[in-house]
Amino acid sequence: MRTFQMGKSNLQFSRLVYGVWRLADAEDTSIKHVREKIDLCLDQGITTFDHADIYGDYECEKLFGKALADDPSLRSQMQLISKCDIALMSDKFSDRRVKFYDTSAEYVRASVEQSLQNLSTDYLDLLLIHRPDPFMNAAETGAALDQLIDSGKVKAVGVSNFEVWDWRLLQANMRHPLVANQVEMSLLQRDAFTNGNLSAMQLDSLTPMAWSPLGGGALFGDTPETRRLAPIFERLAQEQGASVDHVALAWLLAHSANILPVVGTNNPSRIKSLSNILDIEIDRETWFELWTAAAGQEVA
Numbered sequence: 001m002r003t004f005q006m007g008k009s010n011l012q013f014s015r016l017v018y019g020v021w022r023l024a025d026a027e028d029t030s031i032k033h034v035r036e037k038i039d040l041c042l043d044q045g046i047t048t049f050d051h052a053d054i055y056g057d058y059e060c061e062k063l064f065g066k067a068l069a070d071d072p073s074l075r076s077q078m079q080l081i082s083k084c085d086i087a088l089m090s091d092k093f094s095d096r097r098v099k100f101y102d103t104s105a106e107y108v109r110a111s112v113e114q115s116l117q118n119l120s121t122d123y124l125d126l127l128l129i130h131r132p133d134p135f136m137n138a139a140e141t142g143a144a145l146d147q148l149i150d151s152g153k154v155k156a157v158g159v160s161n162f163e164v165w166d167w168r169l170l171q172a173n174m175r176h177p178l179v180a181n182q183v184e185m186s187l188l189q190r191d192a193f194t195n196g197n198l199s200a201m202q203l204d205s206l207t208p209m210a211w212s213p214l215g216g217g218a219l220f221g222d223t224p225e226t227r228r229l230a231p232i233f234e235r236l237a238q239e240q241g242a243s244v245d246h247v248a249l250a251w252l253l254a255h256s257a258n259i260l261p262v263v264g265t266n267n268p269s270r271i272k273s274l275s276n277i278l279d280i281e282i283d284r285e286t287w288f289e290l291w292t293a294a295a296g297q298e299v300a
């Protein structure tokens with residue numbers, strides 16, 4: 001699998017990233033089963049794993065970390081992303097009155113320490129601020145993020161769901177470069193392609209990462225959009241000897257901005273063939289054929 005250099009850093013991530021959000025939803029969450037999924041990814045060169053402190057009501061990092069504790073040799077074969085700043089309403093935090101964002105230095109540092117402990121590791125390859133915090137003190141947050149990189153606990157920092165004005169404010173208060181912005185992008189969520197977000201990421205050297213690249217599975221539901229897309233997916237899948245979900249992911253990979261899809265399937269039989277996506281060709285006209293079907297109208 002090709003690797004990709006993240007932003008202005010020298011970090012190399014795999015071209016496909018495996019997202020761990022749904023890990024705790026699986027029927028089997030034993031170490032053996034988690035390890036099986038990790039191995040299926042690593043065997044194909046999918047070496048980058050996307051976590052967040054809150055996934056699975058704060059349980060996913062721990063489930064994954066058990067596999068790393070069981071076999072510490074795994075850590076050097078992978079890159080770990082985690083995120084922080086969303087404070088969820090949860091039985092684990094019964095004193096919370098409301099869901100909120102927290103980018104204070106104290107919260108960010110404590111969250112990273114907890115993620116390191118959960119994941120049985122002493123560093124994260126990438127820490128993302130999960131959502132823009134309207135109450136952010138950019139000087140305080142920026143300094144805390146710089147310190148985390150200086151300490152070696154985090155190799156690089158990026159953002160998620162940020163608009164250009166959000167990340168430029170944070171970047172103006174940091175010495176180290178922000179290297180990524182993870183936003184929702186798929187055939188069902190195309191805003192970033194036209195609202196300036198993807199352009200600004202390229203201008204500012206933030207690697208674009210696409211969460212829910214299959215719309216969380218909604219691309220294969222039964223809606224007007226999916227009914228228009230399905231016959232095109234099927235034709236392309238047949239022409240290229242691929243599956244329809246692979247065609248949908250290849251649509252993102254075809255873009256010149258080098259978008260890294262963060263794939264979320266929990267199904268081992270789907271995981272084991274993910275790298276085939278890299279062989280699918282989507283030319284310009286096909287890219288727009290899919291866009292047009294998804295939008296329900298031709299471009300202006």
Ligand SMILES: NC(=O)c1ccc[n+]([C@@H]2O[C@H](COP(=O)([O-])OP(=O)(O)OC[C@H]3O[C@@H](n4cnc5c(N)ncnc54)[C@H](OP(=O)(O)O)[C@@H]3O)[C@@H](O)[C@H]2O)c1
Nearest residue numbers: 019020021050211212213214215216217245264265266267
């Ligand atoms: N930064 C953020 O704010 C943010 C937000 C959400 C997610 N994320 C990240 O993005 C990752 C991916 O998100 P996601 O899980 O929503 O991604 P996704 O890949 O768009 O959706 C995965 C879902 O689609 C289903 N699916 C896959 N192929 C299918 C097919 N051929 N037919 C029907 N269903 C199919 C999967 O079911 P099976 O499991 O049965 O295959 C799974 O439920 C997460 O794990 C997380 O790391 C980040």
